[in-house]
Amino acid sequence: MIIKQGRKKLTDAKFLGKFTFGLMFRKIEPVVLETLSTTISNSTLHTCFVREPIDIVWVKDKKIVSLKQQVLPFKFKIVPGQPAQYIIEAKSGFIKKHKLKNGQNISLLS
Numbered sequence: 140m141i142i143k144q145g146r147k148k149l150t151d152a153k154f155l156g157k158f159t160f161g162l163m164f165r166k167i168e169p170v171v172l173e174t175l176s177t178t179i180s181n182s183t184l185h186t187c188f189v190r191e192p193i194d195i196v197w198v199k200d201k202k203i204v205s206l207k208q209q210v211l212p213f214k215f216k217i218v219p220g221q222p223a224q225y226i227i228e229a230k231s232g233f234i235k236k237h238k239l240k241n242g243q244n245i246s247l248l249s
Contacts, residue, residue, distance in 0.1 A: 143246040169229040177222040184217045192231040197223035203243045
């Protein structure tokens with residue numbers, strides 16, 4: 140999956156779909172998760188068994204709806220500001236590097 144902002148390619152990411160472990164027990168690389176439905180509870184994450192800090196981007200209708208930077212390992216409840224359709228988990232610094240902000244358009248292309 141390719142993550143783009145406008146015409147600019149931000150990164151390649153692995154699409155993990157629904158019912159996944161995300162970055163738990165994995166090497167830290169960008170991944171995209173699909174939520175079961177667009178509710179806050181289905182968009183909430185934890186970082187148990189994630190080995191290092193990560194950045195999290197929540198996306199709904201091709202717009203960034205919430206961001207969390209440098210989320211530490213073993214945090215049990217990471218709640219977005221709004222529900223999302225997709226969640227991007229990436230290495231800490233991803234948000235700052237690409238200057239991402241709430242409300243920006245972002246494309247997820249397979």
